[in-house]
Structure formats: C-alpha cells, structure tokens
Amino acid sequence: AQKVTQAQTEISVVEKEDVTLDCVYETRDTTYYLFWYKQPPSGELVFLIRRNSFDEQNEISGRYSWNFQKSTSSFNFTITASQVVDSAVYFCALSEARVRNAGGTSYGKLTFGQGTILTVHP
Amino acid sequence: DAGVIQSPRHEVTEMGQEVTLRCKPISGHNSLFWYRQTMMRGLELLIYFNNNVPIDDSGMPEDRFSAKMPNASFSTLKIQPSEPRDSAVYFCASSLARGVRGRSSPLHFGNGTRLTVT
Numbered sequence: 001a002q003k004v005t006q007a008q009t010e011i012s013v014v015e016k017e018d019v020t021l022d023c024v025y026e027t028r029d030t031t032y033y034l035f036w037y038k039q040p041p042s043g044e045l046v047f048l049i050r051r052n053s054f055d056e057q058n059e060i061s062g063r064y065s066w067n068f069q070k071s072t073s074s075f076n077f078t079i080t081a082s083q084v085v086d087s088a089v090y091f092c093a094l095s096e097a098r099v100r101n102a103g104g105t106s107y108g109k110l111t112f113g114q115g116t117i118l119t120v121h122p
Numbered sequence: 123d124a125g126v127i128q129s130p131r132h133e134v135t136e137m138g139q140e141v142t143l144r145c146k147p148i149s150g151h152n153s154l155f156w157y158r159q160t161m162m163r164g165l166e167l168l169i170y171f172n173n174n175v176p177i178d179d180s181g182m183p184e185d186r187f188s189a190k191m192p193n194a195s196f197s198t199l200k201i202q203p204s205e206p207r208d209s210a211v212y213f214c215a216s217s218l219a220r221g222v223r224g225r226s227s228p229l230h231f232g233n234g235t236r237l238t239v240t
Binding site for chain 2 (some may be wrong): 035037042043044046052091110111112113114115121
C-alpha cells in the first residue's frame with residue numbers, strides 16, 4: 001500500500017525566512033511519481049511540481065526548490081525568503097505509474113499526505 | 123484556457139435529500155477523479171474514470187454514493203440519501219494520461235464543492 005507522511009502539521013515563520021516542508025513516502029512500486037500541491041485560503045488545489053522516480057535531480061523554480069532522495073524515500077520542499085502569500089496548506093502526493101484502464105496505461109490515483117499548514121507572518 | 127469546472131460551489135441541504143455534484147474536465151483530458159476533503163481524513167480518492175469508464179471505485183464510502191461519466195466532458199457525483207457525515211469539500215480533477223512512457227499531465231483540480239448536510 002502507498003503512504004505519504006507529512007510529519008509537520010503546522011509551521012509558522014516570519015517573512016524572509018527559509019522554510020522546508022518534509023515529505024516521506026512508502027511504496028512497493030519501482031516506478032512512481034511524486035507531487036506537491038498548494039492549497040491557499042481560497043481553497044483550490046494548485047499543482048506545483050511533479051517528479052518521477054527515475055529522476056533524482058533536484059529542481060529549483062524561483063524561490064521554490066525540491067530535494068528528492070530515493071535512498072530515504074523523501075521529497076522535501078523548500079521555500080527561500082518566504083512571503084506572506086506563501087501562507088497555505090501544502091500537500092505532498094504519490095502516484096503509481098501504471099494501472100489498468102480502458103485505453104491502456106495511465107496515472108494511478110494520487111495518495112496525499114495530511115498536509116502542512118504554513119503561516120508566514122509579516 | 124478553462125480549467126476544471128465544478129458546480130455548485132456551495133451546497134447546503136438537509137439530511138435525507140439527494141445531492142448531485144457536477145464536473146466538467148479540461149477539454150482533451152481522458153482521466154477524471156473525484157476526491158473528498160475533510161479535516162479528519164484529509165484528501166481521499168473516491169473514484170476515477172479513464173476514457174469515461176470507471177477504473178477504481180474502491181474509495182466510494184457506501185452505496186449511497188454513485189458517480190457517472192456519460193461523456194468525455196461531464197461527470198456527476200450523487201449522494202442519496204445524504205447524511206451529516208457527508209459534509210466535506212468535494213474536488214474533481216482531470217488529467218491527460220499518455221501511458222508510462224508518455225509525458226502524462228499532472229492532475230488539475232477544480233475549485234471544489236463545499237457540501238453541508240444539516
């Protein structure tokens with residue numbers, strides 16, 4: 001069974017601080033995808049990044065960076081120089097790479113962690 | 123580009139009533155997912171479709187819940203009869219699945235329907 005654990009329930013920082021959100025996953029699949037989603041106070045779920053299990057190269061996008069460590073089954077997310085607008089709930093998610101379907105192969109279902117509530121104070 | 127469209131945004135109903143949630147996926151996407159979000163259980167997958175066919179409905183809580191996808195551009199999630207414990211935010215998401223070697227798109231979520239059953 002797949003499982004995603006986000007041990008940090010809530011994090012509170014002051015603007016301009018760096019913050020790292022932890023994500024640890026469990027899966028028996030050798031091929032899988034990892035995701036981060038952001039849920040701002042308005043409630044929508046916003047896709048941030050996808051990483052497949054073959055690619056352990058870390059990624060940076062502006063103030064966001066992701067550290068994928070297959071050896072420790074972790075996919076951590078760092079926000080550099082945090083801003084008030086970063087305040088949101090952040091979800092890590094895991095997907096199996098292939099399942100049966102009507103037309104061939106597809107993404108499996110996303111299994112989400114419980115989320116980390118990030119509050120950035122001015 | 124229109125995203126995933128869900129309606130209604132908010133629904134308040136009395137216990138025992140039928141509730142129908144609607145979803146229009148992104149045009150061209152071939153996979154559609156229904157998720158439920160509650161404080162206690164977080165985000166749970168209820169059911170997903172590929173090419174309009176239900177693939178995995180193991181997350182559907184009980185027989186009171188049913189989902190249909192009559193065509194590629196529309197899906198419904200129905201609860202009959204509704205109960206207070208069904209109160210939650212229900213999300214619909216869609217993606218374009220191109221297979222293991224293809225570059226499938228990530229899931230794109232709608233804004234959700236907040237259901238309150240009194």
